[in-house]
Amino acid sequence: MIKIFDTTLRDGEQSPGCSMNLEEKLQIARQLDKMGVDIIEAGFACSSKGDFESVSKVAEVVENATVASLSRATKKDIDIAWDAVKHAKHPMIHTFIATSDIHLEYKLKITREECKNMAIEAIKHAKSYCDQVEFSCEDATRTDIDFLIEMVEAAIEAGATNVNIPDTVGYTEPFEYYKMIKALKDNVKGIDDITLAVHCHNDLGMATANSLAGVMAGANQIECTINGIGERAGNTAMEEVVMALETRYDVYKDKTNIKTTEIARASSLVQTITGVKVQPHKAIVGANAFAHESGIHQHGMLANQQTYEIMTPESVGFTKTNLVLGKHSGKHALRDKIEELGYTISDEELNIIFDKFKNLADEKKEIFDEDIEALMIGEMAKVEGGYKLLDYQTTTSEGKDSKTIIKVSKDDEETEVVGSGRGPIDAAFDSLGKLFGGSITLEDFKINSVTKGRDALGETKIIISKDGSKYSGKGLSNDIIKSSIDAYINAVNHMEYFSERRKEII
Ligand SMILES: [Zn+2]
Known part of the structure; x- marks a missing residue:
């Protein structure tokens, strides 16, 4: 059995534009647990207050998987990592140190001997808290092989149960x-008594191939993320390695614990939550991954599916039925739909979403999966106690500047400003700039329609920056001016939420 170590919440979240709030991380963690992931790396607990909080919460909600926190090879880091994962049913501390000469010399400024001693001490310290300890040799692939052998042997002797x-x-x-x-x-x-892991990045487009080569050589744990999200070109995509092992069992003779029919749901959840969509031709989960458009292919497929299809869309959880909800659908049907989409929802949240759903159903005849997801995402992106939009007014006419008046409140204090610009959205951003101060820069602004048709919901995603840090915001409405203002205000609220939580704790 090949173990799946998912790092969507740690390595994945480090990719630009992918930062998630606590509620969003919990939704992903629950889906990872449900689909049979063996180890969930929930974050890097000592990196910030927010990370610590989310690792601890993930540790509490996950029922089956092991929950790991990353930690550098220092006592203090390990203490904090343990504090964050200790309430998990199956906790793990994942400690690491770089082993390549280039990292030792320029980054850590230590000798190989010092590196080895630090690793041994860190592993022993982690082991004093926790049975499951993973050790990673950072930059292993550029490490001298003899030194790597020495390091791995020392790590096993010190008590590491998983070596990456x-x-x-x-x-x-x-x-x-x-x-x-x-x-x-x-x-x-002693290498046959521990779990040996591969962890690849996709800079040359070889992360999946490299991970599978590692498995062929005897590795029995793959570290990966949903949709391959991660820094730079990303990490190994979980769906690719899982389906490769599944489809080519004849070659690999081993499989994972993953329920493959949960793959599509997990992929869509991560795309919706991060706002980072996969390309249409993405292997396994892209919109075209199972589309056969050429006439010859279609003819063959009709005669026998296997002529051109090596796996079925159903096997990864793409279903043909798209049960549509409408005005008369009840709360129960809505809950079923939300759960089918991979989300977990409390009764209280269901009440809020149900009201929004009813309002939407009044304006829109048919409600699709995407609409429901958009409602969920809007709800999760909300920040308690932040700024709220009370009202806005806009005037626009050909050849003249538009004017937008915006009224917001926070802690019962109301503020109103007027802005002008080319078109109502430009004018709205001018007002918002005056409201929240000029040091905020608008980095990115996108409007997508969630579904087709003139009554479709418009989803706005905004990225703002202040003092070098970026924050994203989402807005959702049939009215794109409103969804744009909402997204900007949501980004400002996230800025306040995250700048508090990004504070270092050591
Ligand atoms: Zn990595």
Whole structure:
């Protein structure tokens, strides 16, 4: 059995524009648990207050999977990591240190011997708290192989239960990585008694191939993220390695615990929550992954599905039925739909979403999955106690500047401002700039229609920046001016929420 170690909430969240709030992380964690992930890396607890909080909450809600926190190889980091994961049913501390000469010399400024001693001490310290301890040799693929063998052997002796050989910079290629993992399997004492992990980055587009080469050489844990999100070109995509092992069992002779029919749901959840959509031709989960448009293919498919299809859309959870809700659908049907989409919802949240759903159903005849997801996302993106839009008015006419008046409130204090610009949205942003101060820069602004038709919901995504940090906001309405104002205010609320939580704790 190949273990799946998912790092969507840690490595994945480090990618630009992917930061998630607590509620969003919990939704993803529950889906990962439900689909059979073995280990969920929930974050890097000591990096900020917000990370600590989310690792602890994930540890509390996850029922089956092991929950891990990343930690540098220092006592203090490990103490904090343990504090965050200790309430998990199956806790894990994941500690790491770089082992390549380039990192030792320029980043850590320590010798190989010092590096090895730090790792041993860190593992022993982690082990004093927790049975499951993973150790990673950061930048392993650019590490001298003899030193790597020495490090892995020392890690096992110190008590590591899982040892990870990451291709941190996405530099290796399948044949080389195979040889490296094989050399460890052949030379390290005790290696067959621990879990040996591969962790690849996709800088050269080889993350999936490299991970599978590692498995062929004897690795039995793959570290990956949903949709392959992650820094730079991303991490190994979970759906790709899982379906490769599944579809080519004849070659790999091993599988994972993942319920493959949950893949589509997990992918869509992560796309909706992060706002980062996969390209249409993305393997396994792209919109075109199972579309056969050419006439010859269609003819073959009609005669026998297997002529051109190596796996079925159903096997990864794409279903043909798209049960549409309408005006007369009740709360029960709505809850079923929300759960089918992969979300968990409390009774209180259901009441709020149900009211919004009823309002939407009054304006729109048919409600699709995407509309329901958009309502959920809007609800999750809300920040308690932030600014609220009370009212806005806009005037616009050909050849003249538009004017937009915006009224907001916070803690019972109301403020109203007027802005002008080319068109009502430009004028609205002018007002918002006056409201929240000029040091905020608008970095990105996108409007997408959630479904088709003139009554479709418009989803606005905004990224603002202040003092070098970026914050995203979402807005949702049939009226794009309103959804734009809402998105901006939501981004400002996130800025306040995250700047408090981003504070370092050590
Ligand atoms: Zn990584």
